[in-house]
Amino acid sequence: MGAAQGSCEAAWLTPSFSRWTLRGMFDVVVVGGGVVGCAVARRFTLQGARVLLLEKAADILSGASKGNSAILHTGFDAPADSLELACIQAGHAEYLAIREQLGLPLRASGAIVAAWSAEQAQALPRIVAAAHANGVADAREITSAEILHREPGLSPAVLGGVLVPGEALIDPWSAPLAYLLQALENGAEVRRQTELYSGTFSGIWNLQTSTGAVQAKTLINCAGLYGDVVEERLLGATHFTIRPRKGQFVVFDKAAAKHLGTILLPVPEAHTKGIVLTPTIFGNLLVGPTAEDQEDRARAATDEGSLRMLVARAEAMLPALRGMPVTAAYAGIRPATEEKHYRVRHEPAQNYIALGGIRSTGLTAALGLAAHAWALHNGTQSLIRAPIPAPIAFPIWPQAPRLAEHDTRDWQAPDHGEIICHCEMVTRREIEAALAGPLPARDAGGLKRRTRAGMGRCQGFYCHASLAALTAGRFA
Amino acid sequence: MIDVAIIGGGPAGVAAALALRARGIARVAIFEREASLGGVPRHCGHPPFGMREFGAVLTGPAYARRLAAAARAAGVEIYCGHSVVGLLPGGGLDVVTQQNHFALRALRVLLATGAREAPRAARLLGGDRPQGVLNTGALQAALYLQNMVPFRRPVVVGSELVSLSALATCRRHGISPVAMLEPGRRPVARWPLTLLPRLLRVPLHLRADIAEIRGGATVESVLLHDGRAIQCDGVLLTGRFVPEASLARMGHLAMDAGTGGPAVDQYGRCSDGAYFAAGNMLRGIETAGWSFREGAAIAQYITDDLCGGLPHGGEAVAVLCGAGLKYALPQRLARVTRLRGVLQLRVSAAVRGQLCVRAGEAVLYRRHLTALPERRILIELENIRLPPGVAQITVEILA
Incomplete structure (x- = not known):
């Protein structure tokens, strides 16, 4: 710690730090314009930091955040006492708190974890107990009759389930877009088509990018599918390895939406949360994802066999879908790692934070992760000679696109x-x-x-x- | 109050409007969401259109202009840029314009919203998701309406009439398809039109279908089910038309899984008697000329209905689509002593056998049939006598 502080001071005392350099330097560089990066950029900007977000693609949300199931989770099934659970619940609460000011939609659909076999039905009490332990007190077991009363279109083969009233539908793209827009409206900057090539820390970060050099006091790695690559470029080694996991989805015609109002979750199995059948905020019905490990971080191809399997699974759960036209099919890639939990790393000596391995709960957890990153950073603020000014007292609240089917368009x-x-x-x-x-x-x-x-x-x-x-x- | 509101200003809708005006219906209004009348022919820049309707061989755009001129001359109220976004029981429409969002009511409504080609997703076609995977409709609109060329060396999927139209379109715009793929054993379109690929030096691969589209920002190649790869910079998905029937599907009208359109009786009447349907929204797909004549014919029935002269639709006889058939249209028959009109049938695979219409054990109609997919198969309804008391008849092909 002492050595780090020394090098930090030494850097600040070098003559190259003219006033111009100081003005050109950012408090925080966020690497990656996915949902996590957008939320982090917003949080640090609102706290008064001068933020630059780097995104290597032409536009934000081009990687893992491009394709997900668009659900605002409660954390009922998150690992107990985990950072993931804390971030999901903090993120969920903050989304509810800010969504009206940003014009972000929410449909309080609730979710049912549905059991389709005796074995799955046996797991239901454990799911309720875990939900209660996670603070989701309103989760409760419901009978197949209750399920069919609530969702008459479902196959009567459903044996029972767990109702989780707090799970909800949101717009997975307008939300992060609004986070970053709010950061930009309040003074942050974004550089798209800008890839981070390398960086060295000598009291400050000197970063080489595809669009030129950048200096920053703190670096936050939100590079998603490339989180380990970015960490290696910056620190010379990485503490985690991304194991890309592909998920394919099928979207049914809007006419399908009238047949299901509740998110239908599967009883989780070892590898994945399984296949979800859910309405979307846009008035479609979505089934997916598959869970396929692959090497490629960029290529998210669909295949006809998996798409047919998803359609068949959806039809089995909701027979009214037979013959329903398919509107879209797509694949997303989750930045899974060799371990299940979030891979958060804080190196106070180098003003470096990595928010890695944010798999499928990132959409909900992003705001919570951003607050967590701020707390980590704030705890080491004394390292930074020029402290970040006070939080913005009256931030600007831009309006997200209003695309929800149930709202006025x-x-x-x-x-x-x-x-x-x-x-x-x-x-x-x-x-x-x-x-x-x-x-x-x-x-x-x-x-x-x-x-x-x-x-x-x-x-x-x-x-x-x-x-x-x-x-x-x-x-x- | 509008007497008849027509949704969709393509050949079927305009023909219906002309026929209604000719029969003296006072207020006939066409609601068209695009900026001009004409429908799909607006961007089919090649002949032959309009031979029967106008006695001339026209290109699609010229035909579309003739339709619009005829509608204006006949005193049809034309509302372009008007999107009908909802149907209400009894003939209520929810309409949106640039300025307004309003409801209106018509005595009768004719749905004539046409058909479109099945897009990539509906075909469950796998692979990457680069730009440059288009339907013929989108390609022709890009070329004819916007003068934009989306690719130069595409693979063309399908061998229907529209696929050949796509080849002709490509040729006119300097696009050189590298291959034409047909999953079946023979081209779907009729000889001699199927000579066109050879004339244009586009290799036609039969029993060939795409397993995977590959590419980053743009298409780089397609991988076929048999393992072959073809380098290309685009994929043109032709044919496999489906009715653009989402208004009916989202609303209260009964739909037919076989056609993908609303279920109708021999007069084109939907499950709600205030609604009729005509043209390609009834089924994928017929020619512009067929749709025009169908629109005119159904307009006669609408006129009869407005005058109280159409047999009522209650207690209809259901027409079931049996073995070997993809669809049978109409899906029900109002019970009358002499049936009028035609039963339109399609098959999904090549068949040879006896085409039968039966009510229980009683055979009402029978003939030998050899048929290919996407070919018109008709039974004149006047050849069928409905026995008293039957609730349903079945159309099928017996081997």
Whole structure:
């Protein structure tokens, strides 16, 4: 500790630290624009830090945060007394606290952990006990009759379940987008298409990136699927290894949504939480994910066999889905590691924090992880010569895109220009807004995540040409 | 009050509007979500369209313009840029424009929202998700309406009529497909149209289907089920049309799993008697000319209905789609002494056998049939006499 402090002071005393350098230096560089990075950028900005977020892709949310099941978890099934549980519950609470100010949606759907075999039914009391131990007091066992009363479309083969009223549906892309937008509106900066090549710490971090050198006091590694790679580039060694785990999903037509109102979770098994059948905030019905370990961190391919299996599993649980058209199929990659728990590392001597191995609960836990990272950082603030100023007293609250099916959408308000995407009812005004502002969409995926244009049942048959014309020359 | 509201301004919708006006219906309104009438032909930049309707060989866009002109001349109320977003029982419509969101009520509503090609996801086609995987409709709209070329060397999937239209479109715009893939043993479209790939020097691979699309930002190759890989920069998914029937599906109307459209009787009447349907929203897919004639025919029934002259729809006879058939349209028959119209059938695989219509053990109709997928199969309904008291008839192909 003493040595670290010494080197820190030495660096601050070198003549190269002109006033200009100080002004150009960031308090915090966040590496990675996934849901965790966006939440961290927001938290540190609101605490008064000067934050820069680096994202190597053309747009944020291009890695693990691109594909998930869009559920706000309660932590009922998280490992007891774990950091994951603490972050899920803190993240859940903060989401509820800030969502209205940011215009973020929530549908209080509740979830049922459904047992389809005698063996699974035997596990239900343990699930309730674990939920209670985790502080989810309203979780309770329910009979198959209660389940079918609540969800008459379900197969009568359901044997029983655990009702978890607090599980809810959210918009998995507008939420992190709003976190980063709030950071940007309150003074943070973002550099997309910027890959971190290397960095050395000598009291401050000197970082080499694909778009030039950056200096920062603190570095927070939120690089998701590349968390171990980034750690190795910075520290020379890594404390964890990403084992990419692919999950494929199938999205059914919006007509399917009327057949299920509650999230249907499986009784968990050793490797994964299993296959979920859930409504989405966008009014679709989603089934997935698979859990397939693979080497590739970037390639998330679907295969027909798995997609057919998912459709069959969904139909078995909800017979009304037979013959229901499929709107979309996609695959996401979770940044699993060689261990199950979150891989959080704090190196106070180097002002380095890694938030690694944030697998499937990251969407819920992100705000909690950000608060945790702030607490870790704050505990070592004395290392930093120029302390971070006070928290922003009256932060700006930008508005997230309003894409929830059950809320009022843009097309319902006058002067929307025209409806460009008829399946998802996306207006010209929404598309123009997504291409403007402090964080404009920089690729087709980014535009889809901000507006849902082209994500509907025709997959661009009707709107591809108009979208291509509207976005010509706008993408990276 | 609008007498007849028509949703969709393609060939079926416009033809219906013209026929209704010709029969003296005062207020006929077309609600079209696009900026102009015409439907899919707007971006089919090749002939032949309009031979029967207008006595001329027209390109799609020219045909679409003729449809729009005819509708204007006939005094049809035309509301472009109007999206109907909800159907209510009895003929209530929820309509959205740039400025407004309003409800209206019509005495009768005709659904004529057409069909679209099955996109990648609906085909459960695996692999990466690069840009450049399109349907013919999206390609033609990009080329004809926006002058944008999304790829240069695509693989074309399918060998239906529209697939050949896609090849013609590619050729006109300097796109050179590297292969045409057909999962079946023979092309779906009719000879001599199937000579087109050879004329255009596009290799046609039969019994070939994509297992996986590969690429990063754009398509790099496709991997076939037989292990072959084909280098390409795009995938053009043609055909496999499905009715664009989401309004009906999301609403209260009974749907048919076989066609993917609303279930109708021989007059095109839906399960809610205020609603009728015509054109390709009834089934994938027929030609523009067929849809035009169908729209006009169903408009006659709507006129009869408005005058109280259409047999009521209660106690209909269900038409069940039996062995060997993909669909049978209409899905039910209003019980009348003399049936009118046609029963439209399709098969999903090549078949040869006896086409039968029976009520229980009683055979009502029988003929020899050799049929291929996506080919029109018709039974004139006047050839069928419904025995008294039957609740359902079954159409099937017996080997």
